[in-house]
Amino acid sequence: MSLALQALVNGLISGTLLAVPAIGFTAMFAVLRFPNFSVSGIATLGAFAGYAAYAAGLELIGSLVAAFAVAGLVGLALDRTAHLPLVKQGALPAAIASIASGLVLENVIRLGFGNDLRGFDRPIARDLHVGDIRVSPQQLETMGLALAIMLAVFAALAFTRIGKAMRASADNPELAALKGIRPQRVAMIASFVGMGLVGIGGMLLGLDSSIDPLTGARILLSIFAAAVLGGLGSVPGAVLGAFLIGIAEELSVLVVGSPYRTAVGFLAILVVLTARPRGLLGERAF
Template identity: 60%
Template sequence: MIEALLQALINGVIAGTILAVPALGFTAIFAVLNYPNFAIGALATVGAYAGWVGNTVFGLPMLGALPLAFGVAGLAGLAVQSLAVKPLEASGALMMAIASLAAGLVLENILRFGFGNDLRGFELPLLRDWRIGEFRIGPQQLENFGLALACMALLWAFLRFSRTGRAMRAVADNRDLALLRGVDPVRVALVTVIVGAGLAGMGGMLVGLDTSVDPLTGTRLVLSIFAAAVLGGLGSIPGAVAGAIAIGMAEELSVIVFNPAYRLVVGFVVILIVLTLRPAGLFGTRAS
């Protein structure tokens, strides 16, 4: 039992780290544009298919397909923002969220029409799991874990050292003050959408590498992404990472007790508890 528990924790940390990539994209968009973009799941699927095409059609290695997933998903996110969400900006965050959800359904069905419902697999070498004592770790799991950490490190460096990244942080902290200091919030919003959607696309590809790609690849992640963002505190970048790892571990641990089909219940339970006991999340600040 102890071995199964520790194996689930290991798997949970790896799964949570991968989940953190699209959760960061969702959180970045919320922090700057002040609405939850529920198209994030469909954008993750777009990135997964873009990476799959890059790998299987153009023969790109994983490190080459990952930027392609970022770019295609980023452009798709920009289209969603420009065509579906921005026209409803004056109607408030709720209408923008509903528009993003509707746009996500449209994207999902476009992918279904273009690629069908068949499962698609990346062209990867078949490798046996590594055994460390009683524990097993798949080489692809470990590679995905490393790629997810690299994505997060690049995002941190972008936000910390680039002028655009600092502008994004300024708008997220205080939009009016950033405007007084000469920051263009419209430009920052567009960059944020591209970055957020691109992160979702890379996250979708990482999930597809470990499993397979189909039109619901990202849709199955939406609840977990939202739960991670809520747990960490909507708008908090560190919170998104912590929340995603916590959700990943909780989902893996739940499989020990319940049927794997019920693992998504973890997301609902986390959202319910957090919104009831601490609406601001673990790293969020309570509104005054």
């Protein structure tokens, strides 16, 4: 029972961190209308940008801002030059191009930083114990940052003009255009913000463990599974899906072992697409 409770707590922490890039992925899908798999490379880029900023002396918040800015700008450049021109031919060509972009980014990072594991040099603190449950203060801090970012995203979507424009474009782009909303501008904002959130997500996951050029590739399936489980295009669904995937992956370790935890993402995609193709909360419920 104590092992199951520890796995549940670990799953909640993992799900919180996974929710940030999952929100970015599903928000881009809602507005841009294609699954952007270059998030694997962008998550890695954000992790390394944040790592470089932290190593240069920036505080944690400043490093997260650096990760957001670098990932957002590079992701926007990739979308404008390589992905969005192909959307007119359908979502599939754009998705395939995004896979290629992610692979290129990962190899560029490998050339620049090498293949070694790197970790954020954070102060070591004693774990907190509640009975048999153990949580580190660093995990709580990282989880708190992720929750704060999610709340900021929900508030921006609900109360800002840009957020309302993004929701309108996701719901009905033709009607939004008739109301004076410029779809191209909204698409660029969605790309920058979505990629920035993916970059922050990569750094947050790096803070929880370590980073290397395959950081984004290892979480790509979990990000996609969380978005599909909640409903592609649904921001609340992405959060729900991330928590469910995080908990399921951690609990699965008790049954099948850690080498097979990634299979949980495949299984979740298969079950959801078979039983409920629109996801738990439906599509584009921005």
